[in-house]
Amino acid sequence: MTFPSWLPELAAAILAAVIAITLHEAAHGYAALALGDDTAKRHGRLSLNPIRHVDPIGTLLIPGVLLIGQLLTLGQVEGMFGWAKPVPVNILRLRDPRRGMMLVAAAGPLTNFALAWIAGLLAHPAAGLGDFLSPDSVSWVYRFIGLSILANLVLGLFNLLPVPPLDGGRILAGLLPARLALPYMRLEPFGLLLVIAAVLVLPRVADGFDPIGWALRTVVADGFDLILTLSFHGGRA
Template structure:
């Protein structure tokens, strides 16, 4: 169920990615608002309008390049603002806010798997036309959401997993660890570009994130009756 042209590939990858990352960011804001920080709500970020969340590089340019080159698709949106000091229990609630994004992605992945199973209906026949396009989008939506969930749980800033680690560390260590957040963009560049180029055997995405994401996605499909 793969397209044979670039426009088709972009259509079945970019739309699922944008939806996945928008829901991810909104989940952060909703949970933060629930625990006492209305910053995202005050700035109008608790909306599913993608224009309020789009990052030109992370949401559009990078995914387009990856889709065209047939590389693994991922990206990011503008982070929803969260002020930990406004949360009722900053350490605990900040961890829950961080986990809300990956948690939302996993819920969306489960929903996508169920919808794919409903579309295929156990017939074993390859869908055609609009059904094929919808199925391709849903399968990619499943893969993207699982990948984003695992990727964002990496235990280093600026990922959500980094906030979880910060909340679990003793306070003096947590303060030192939090300072790494100032180097968020360089960390991303080094982790995603420099390390894979210089040390392919240490490629975190290829050797850690992708295998786990593949295992989880395959497991979800198996649970809905689409296993091999």
């Protein structure tokens, strides 16, 4: 049976994204449990099963519509956006609510950065797979490793944007004085709409004005170079 040429690339991209998202969300739950809140555990969210973290709208509907829409109108995928089901955290059950919430929020991006580094390290033993696998299979493994680094960097850095309900917004709220943190966190119901507008709408209506996209691309490129250096590949050529 002959498979479409794009299928291995799609499979590698989906697998890399699923692992990055699943461990990101699970990290929030495990961090909350370590800091005194077992809400995620009681809701069955301390799980490495990706299905437990699927949000019907953010994980399936919106990415699917964006994927199909871009393929039909542009002929290629220029950008994607979505989210997983948030892990439930009861801030009042944390031993130190303000500091605890910061640590729970930071656990997701930190896990992604650790996974990116681990993926970089795995490229070294992957070099020996040529003795057991076909050249196409070895090439797929390397592509998966590269996409894993990219997916984890993008997810981790995107979530550090200082906009609630993203992790960066919750970290910033923990750093602000209480008199500023409370009104700032009231933006949370509108934060996701602001992010969608900034990432997807603004570049279209403002003739390519895309400061968030530009910043992420720049930082991701530097982050990829750093991961290569830290995993002993010498950085980009």
